[in-house]
Amino acid sequence: MSFALEQTLHHTREPVPRARLARDVYTYLHLPMVARIIFFALGLKDLLAEAAEPDTPPWGVPLGGFWITVLYGGVGLYLLSLAACALRALRTVHWPLLAAVAVLALVAPVAARLPELVALGLLAALCVAAMVAETLSENGRRRQIRRLALEEQIAAEVEQSRWRRQHL
Template identity: 40%
Template sequence: MTASHGKRVGFLELFFDLVFVFAVTQLVGVLHADQGAAGWGRSALLLWLVWWAWSQFAWTGNAIDLDRRPVRLVVLAASLAMLAAAVALPQAFGDDAAAFAVPYAAVRLAGLALYWIGLAHDAAHRAALRTYLPVALVGPALVLVGGLAGEGARPWWWLAAVAVDLASVATAGRGEFRVDAGHFAERHGLVMIIALGESVVAMGLTAEEAGLTARVTWVLVAAFAVVAGFWWTYFDWVAAAAEARLAGEADHRRRGNLARDLYTLGHLPIVAGIVVFVVAVEEALLHPAEPLHGLGVTALAVGPVLFLAGFVAGNRRAAGTWLWPRIAGVAGVAVVALAVGPSADPVVPLGLLAVVIAAVAVAESSRHRSLAATAA
């Protein structure tokens, strides 16, 4: 990270983030349980909702003081509500959807309330928030209505909530939000670390369940190499360069819009890529002597592609350049997953994926047409 910090991420924020990442990892089970196109669509919809709740608190924590005791209590209560929503998440499209929707809506509303109340003495920032709140309040209301609606209507209510969420940030783009670049970047970097760590935990538990045979061990080693590559391609330069670019934008409105595009929207596919890759690894660990098929092959392709491609659009938005090594890596991942995945033991495509991602890391570190060079 660069030295642009006005304040640091607090332990309370990290506590909330741990609960959020648990909610995200619940989606792995959702995909295993429903492997068809509908399952992928439902998982994507739930990921958006969970990510949006976390993002809302990321913006709130960036803008207000969370150290006051009443605020702490609200954040802890929101963490409990997020835990309840996470536990109920696998049944969100079942008969007990309200068990997810009610605590979820409470989290969203708590975040918005803290945001508004915490800016009582910041008239300029509150003026920007005033353009966002009326639309933002509709999203959790639609999620709540969908949770109480029938199973057939529920996806449409929740898709409407997603549309409203997008409309809310488009509306907010006209306001001058005060963004602490260092804190915002650090918060997203730390949630990335937690997500990567949870992926390692999930892989380890699945390997233990499968039994540590030689095949399982090699699959685990190859999968860990891919996750280590994920870490490298993000923290080697992306994290610091993105923060520097955000800190270098002096205009409040433009900085707020950049934070929205580069982090709130741009990091969603990166987190999604981690989750989806874990699905592929679990399939490989449970069937280490069989080529991947169906869900395993799809997840093997989609996960790393989302992770690598997630920052391509963000870099284009922030620096005006294309990350060609990363784009080539996306093509390489697709070839390996779709051509080799269905025809070889899982350790082979996983090992090749690790090589592809390592090649991306090496190529990017030697190039200067990147956000890092622009920020410098």
């Protein structure tokens, strides 16, 4: 999605719409992504430290409401931020991301009763499944965008080489 966002920003030539797009995608929608990554990492650190304590059962204790919110809610909000970026910049709805958020919300109450490491493994499996679904649903768009970006880069390099030969 990053190449697609970059290309959309690159092709938005009018200064005001370009500034608004950059502001929305790289500030308002990017900030929740970064915050959720940090929040998730801190929660994961504490969770794994707790699971490693000698008196903890082998797979950990049940997660409970707080940790399920930190882990599953954090991933869900991250995926929502990705979907919002796609909607704002690309004008497309990424249904697999939204479906993944719904699945996380449905599975979270059950996962809250699971041991910590089992719930974490389930979250990882759900994330992998969501990313596979997202990749498969793109139907070649990612490959096309990468090809166009490479063609653009090669054309720019050819033009730079031509200019250098004439002026240097």
